[in-house]
Amino acid sequence: MQSPTPFARIGTRGSPLALAQAQLVRRLLAQAHGVDEDDIAISVISTGGDRSQASNASLTEIGGKGLFTKEIDEAMLAGEVDIGVHSSKDVATAMPAGLRLAAFLEREDVRDAFMSVKVQSLDHLGERARFGTSSIRRAAQVLRVRPDLEIVPFRGNVGTRLQKLLDGVADATMLAMAGLNRLGEGHRATAALDPEIFMPAPAQGAIGLAVREGDARMAELVAALDHAPTHAAIGAERAMLAILDGSCRTPVGALSSGSDGRLTLRGQILSLDGKDCFESAASGSDPLEIGRKVGADLVAQAGSDWLAQWTRR
Template sequence: MFTKEIDQALFDNRIDIGVHSAKDMATKLPDEMKIAAFLEREDVRDAFISLVARGIDYLPEGGKFGTSSIRRAAQVKRMRPDLRIVPFRGNVQTRLQKLADGVADATLLAMAGLNRLGQGHRITLPLEPESFLPAPAQGAIALAVRSNDEKSLELASAINHAPTSHAVMSERALLDVLDGSCRTPVAALAQLDDGHLTIKAEILSLDGSEHFAESGEGTSDEAEAIGADVAHRLLAAAGPEFIARWSDQ
C-alpha cells in the first residue's frame, strides 16, 4: 500500500530510483526490481508519546492505547493486558492531534520518523530494544531500482551503507520465512559490531499472551542465513498450533 505508486512509476520508466521506508517494502520483490542500497540507519527505537503518562507502566488502569500496528499492540498488551487498543491511523500530525483530542491516552511512533520530521520534542520516552524490539527494517531507507538498469544500480549502490545493509537484509530474511507461515506480530533487530552480526527476534500472539524469542549471531557475510535460521527456530518453538490459531485472524 505504501510503496505501490512509487513501484509502478519505476516499472513505467517514469523514475529510475524509488526511495522507501525499508519496513514498508514487501519481503518478496518482483523480478523486475531490486534493492540497490540502504542509507545509514536512523534511530531504530519506538517512541512512547502521551500527554497523561511518562511511560507504559504509568498509564491508568484500562487506559486507551492508540495503534493500528499488530506488532505494537501485541507488545503493549504483553506488558499491560488491561489496556484497550484503539485504532490509530493517519500521518504523524494526525496521530498527534488524536492524542490531543483524547482519542487515546498514548501511542507509539517510530523515533526515526519523528526525528526526520523535526518532531523529536514530542517524544515522551524512547523504548529501548532490550525490552521493546522494533519492527524489522525500522529506521532504514531503501533505494530500489529496475533489475536491468545497470546505470541506476551503480549510482545508488555507491551510497550504500554496508552495516545497515547487512543488518536489514538479515531482518528481511527472517521476515521472509515468517511471512510464508503466519500473520503474527513480528519484531526483530540485527546489529553489527566489527563485522560480527547479532539478531534478536520475537513473535507474539495478537493479544500478547504468548511470546517466543530467539537470537542468532555470525559474520556479516552470513546475515541472511542467520536471519532465516532464527525465523525457523521461532516457528519450531511456537509450534504448528500457534501458527494455525493466529494466522487467519
C-alpha cells in the same frame, strides 16, 4: 530551474516524512555525484496505503505493508521514475519482479517512542486507558506488559497522530523515533522505549532505495549512498521475515547489532493478545543465513498448531 532531462527521477509518497526522506536522498545523491539538487526530480505518487489512512484499519486487514509501495513500484516498472525511496519496514518481503532494493542509507534510531500528552510512561497510564495503534506488533507488545489497556485504531502521518492525542482519541500511542528525528520532531517523544522489551519492526529506521533490475546506471548512483552495516542488518531481518511470512501473520519484532563484520540478530513473534512470545537469536558473518536461521527457529518453537490459530484470525 529543473533540467529538461533529470539526472535521476525519485518516486516517493507524499507524506511529510516520505518527502523529507526523498529530499535527503536527493541531497546525498547530488553531493555524491557533483550535480545540482534541482537536476534530480522528485515525483509524488499516491499509494493505496495513503488513501486508506482515514479508515484506521490495520495494514494486515487491508492487504499488508506493500500498500505503501505498490504504485511507486508500478511507476518504476513503467519507466516513469528511476529510484523508489521507501521506509524499509513498509516494503513487502518479496519485491516485485524486475525491481530490487539496491541500497540503504545509514540507519536512524530503531527504537519506538512512547507518546502521550497525559502521562510520562506506559506504567503511568491508568487502568483500561486507551492505547492508539493499528500496528499488530505494537499492540501485542503493549498488551504483553499492560493487558488491561484498550487498544483503539490509530493511523495517519506523524502530525495527524499527534493531533489525535491532543483531541483525546487515545491516551497514548507509539511512533518510530526515526520518523520523528527525520522530521525534526524528536523532542516530542515522551520517552524512548527499550528495544530489548519493545523490539522494533524488521527494517525499522532504514531508508531503502529500489531500482530496476538491469539498470546499471541507477544501481551505481545509489551504491554511493549504501551503508554496508545497515545493508547487512536489513538483509538479515528481511530474510527472517521471509521465513515467517510463509507461516503466519503474527506480530514480528527484530533487533540487530554488529561489529567487525559479525552480525547478531534477535527475532520475536507474539500472539495478537501478547500472551505468548517466542524469541530466538543467531550470530555470524552471513546476514541471509542468520536471518533464515532465526526465522526457522521461531517457527519451530511456536509450532504449527500455535501458528495456525493466529493465521485464521
